[in-house]
Amino acid sequence: MRPSSVEEAIRLLGAHDGARALAGGQTLVNVMKARAASPDVLVDLNRLEELRAISVSGDTLRLGAMATYTQIMASSEVDVSRPILAEVAAQIADVQVRNRGTIGGNVCSNDPTNHLPPLLVALGASMTIRAAAGERTVPAEEFFLGVYMTVVGEGELLLSVSVPAAANAADGFSSITIGRDGTCLANAAASMAGDSVRIALGCVDAVPVLLTPTSGDENSVRQAVEEAALDPPSDVHASAEYRRHLAGICAVRAVEQARERGK
Ligand SMILES: Cc1cc2nc3c(=O)[nH]c(=O)nc-3n(C[C@H](O)[C@H](O)[C@H](O)COP(=O)(O)OP(=O)(O)OC[C@H]3O[C@@H](n4cnc5c(N)ncnc54)[C@H](O)[C@@H]3O)c2cc1C
Secondary structure, eight states: OOOSSHHHHHHHHHHSTTOEEESSOTTHHHHHHTTSOOOSOEEEOTTOGGGGOEEEETTEEEEETTOBHHHHHHOHHHHHHOTHHHHHHTTSSOHHHHHHOBHHHHHHHOOTTOSHHHHHHHTTOEEEEEETTEEEEEEHHHHEEETTEESOOTTOEEEEEEEEOOTTOEEEEEEEESSSSSOEEEEEEEEEETTEEEEEEESSSSSOEEEOOSSSSHHHHHHHHHHTTOOOOOOSSOOHHHHHHHHHHHHHHHHHHHHHHHO
């Protein structure tokens, strides 16, 4: 089904049990091809231009859920207010995925190896979700519930992601991937403002792990990672122990990058 307004999309999602929103299709279509999901109804969001807008209002950068990675990379609003978003979007997979994949799909699928969930947690983003009953805004650290699970429920639509606009923000991101553009084995995003340091680790738990070390020096960062007592998954690509080790390295690198930028 191809709604022509957000209201119609929400009505369709609410009217059909198990209906799923279709954004860039870069995860959902693959999941359907593998028969891991077979929704009876797809609600295609691709005609909803209002969900693609990227704007700055006051000290908030707002990214519509259907903004693609390519759009984010080319956006002057992003470049002026939070350029780390464009930098990280440019690291996702290949040009085809970047042309179709959306920020909304990235966070709603909550694959723990995705780039954007930890980044948005570190930046203190918030997500605006609408259902027939009304709208709510949820901080990024409460948005992710588990592997492929978020607070977006049946009949609900993620409308936008808001990020504090801070041109002089000191942000960093570091990942270790399988091959040059491959899936992350570990990643970390960091954001520093004055004495406050926020680090979010990806790939080591079902949801991004938020750390707030007392300072950005290497010992404090390593200690914070240690104290998080991470219990990451083991798979053919990396053992739990190796992922834990990589998480520490990514955290230190992300903070170093942020600190350099803050000088
Ligand atoms: C080869 C390949 C490599 C990849 N590598 C990476 C990588 O390294 N890093 C990375 O971060 N990602 C990677 N991805 C995933 C990619 O970023 C996807 O684009 C993303 O995870 C999903 O975005 P989408 O717009 O394609 O969403 P879709 O696949 O259309 O949807 C994904 C899920 O989100 C739901 N959804 C989407 N939008 C909304 C909304 N507005 N409201 C409510 N629910 C919604 C859908 O119902 C579905 O359940 C890769 C994908 C491929 C195919």
